[in-house]
Amino acid sequence: MAIVVAAFMWIILLFMFNTETAPEPVAVDPALSAVIAKEWPTSGKAIYEANCAGCHGAAGQGGVGPKLAANTAITGDHALVVTRILKGKAPMPAFGIENGGKLKDNEVYAVANYVLNSWGNKSEDLVTPATLAEGAGKVSPEVIRVRSRFVPEEIKLPEIFLVTFVMLLLTYGIIGLYSHWAEGAELRPGIHKVRSTPMTITAMIAAMAGVILFSVLFVREILTSIAGMNAATPVAPQVTAEGFYAAMVVLLIALVLGLYKKYFMDGEVVVEDASGEFPW
Ligand code: HEC
Numbered sequence: 001m002a003i004v005v006a007a008f009m010w011i012i013l014l015f016m017f018n019t020e021t022a023p024e025p026v027a028v029d030p031a032l033s034a035v036i037a038k039e040w041p042t043s044g045k046a047i048y049e050a051n052c053a054g055c056h057g058a059a060g061q062g063g064v065g066p067k068l069a070a071n072t073a074i075t076g077d078h079a080l081v082v083t084r085i086l087k088g089k090a091p092m093p094a095f096g097i098e099n100g101g102k103l104k105d106n107e108v109y110a111v112a113n114y115v116l117n118s119w120g121n122k123s124e125d126l127v128t129p130a131t132l133a134e135g136a137g138k139v140s141p142e143v144i145r146v147r148s149r150f151v152p153e154e155i156k157l158p159e160i161f162l163v164t165f166v167m168l169l170l171t172y173g174i175i176g177l178y179s180h181w182a183e184g185a186e187l188r189p190g191i192h193k194v195r196s197t198p199m200t201i202t203a204m205i206a207a208m209a210g211v212i213l214f215s216v217l218f219v220r221e222i223l224t225s226i227a228g229m230n231a232a233t234p235v236a237p238q239v240t241a242e243g244f245y246a247a248m249v250v251l252l253i254a255l256v257l258g259l260y261k262k263y264f265m266d267g268e269v270v271v272e273d274a275s276g277e278f279p280w
Contacts, residue, residue, distance in 0.1 A: 002250040003174060007167040010150065014160045017151045033128045036109045040126075044114025047107055051095065052115075060119040065092060069119035078127045081112045105129070149240075182262050187274040192267040200263040207259065210252040218245035 049058065056062060060069035068074060074081050085108050086096035095101035096108055103111070109127060116123035125131060196204075221242050228235030261267075 002247065002254045004171050005250065006247055007171060011160070011164050011167065013150055014155060014163065018155050018157070018160060020157050032106075033126065033130060035106055036113065036128050037126050039106060040110040040113035043107065044110040045118075047103065047111040048114050051103070052111065055092065060115070060121075068115055068121070070121065075116060075121050075123055078112070078116065078123070079132050081115060082108065082127065082132060085112055178258065182258070183267070183269075187269045189269050189271045189274045192269065194263055194266055196263045200259060204256065204259050204264070207252050207256045211249055211256065214245050214248040214252065218242065218249060221245060 052065075054063070055065035056068050060071075061067055062069075084092065085103070086094065086101075087099050088094035088101070093101065095103040097104055109129070112127050113123070115121065116127060221238060225237035225242065228237060
């Protein structure tokens with residue numbers, strides 16, 4: 001079960017994050033981005049001084065409107081800045097032409113980039129319509145980066161189907177090996193008494209201790225992740241560690257069940273089983 005679950009989770013990751021089926025990045029209009037990149041350092045300041053400084057202060061220190069200098073709420077949310085300028089929010093008027101304002105799109109982006117890069121604000125990326133569209137309604141790039149670590153760069157769909165097929169064969173083979181170990185190659189009808197030895201009891205206790213140990217580690221990791229996500233500066237969860245601990249718990253439970261079946265549970269093979277069609 002553990003191996004089947006792990007294999008299928010990996011295959012789902014392969015299907016979701018390979019280069020062919022992964023969500024398309026939004027097409028960036030290089031011309032518009034270039035215009036915005038060229039314009040904002042000069043025009044942004046003038047537009048700000050003419051339209052915004054009255055409420056937000058010449059140095060973004062605030063006034064009728066909130067302080068914009070060193071404001072992490074706006075540097076962390078580019079869409080908010082652009083939407084606020086385009087649509088306004090009483091008492092701030094709308095500035096977008098489509099909303100009855102006086103700023104053209106390129107001017108809106110120019111002043112947005114100015115605000116995001118002045119008075120202690122620093123924005124890594126240029127804000128353009130394309131970067132905003134990219135951020136909207138998509139899986140966060142950080143999540144994609146973490147998950148795609150487990151997906152080989154250039155794997156193609158046919159290869160993924162092949163991997164899926166091999167996984168199925170392997171899984172079936174592993175079930176066969178387990179059956180052979182637990183039941184023997186040929187089923188002999190009758191009651192089969194089992195006897196546990198000190199060795200098997202030790203193995204059983206060790207496996208159970210492992211289940212408890214990894215469960216504790218898993219819960220601790222999850223709690224750390226939740227705390228990290230709610231922190232002032234959110235920390236991405238350690239999915240590798242979480243996945244490893246969860247996998248160890250499932251594998252060790254499988255081991256406990258296997259040992260129990262083989263060494264602690266009397267088996268009975270009825271004649272029909274022994275002559276059955278199932279291809280052990
Ligand atoms: C009439 C005064 C006024 C003018 C003019 C004005 N704003 Fe505002 N602005 C406000 C107020 C008030 C808010 C708070 C709105 C709210 O969230 O309730 C605000 C909010 C904002 C926000 C969001 C800040 C935050 O922390 O939520 C940004 C960004 C912003 N304004 C930028 C601008 C820019 C750029 C201009 C010029 C193009 C401008 N504002 C012009 C009054 C103004």
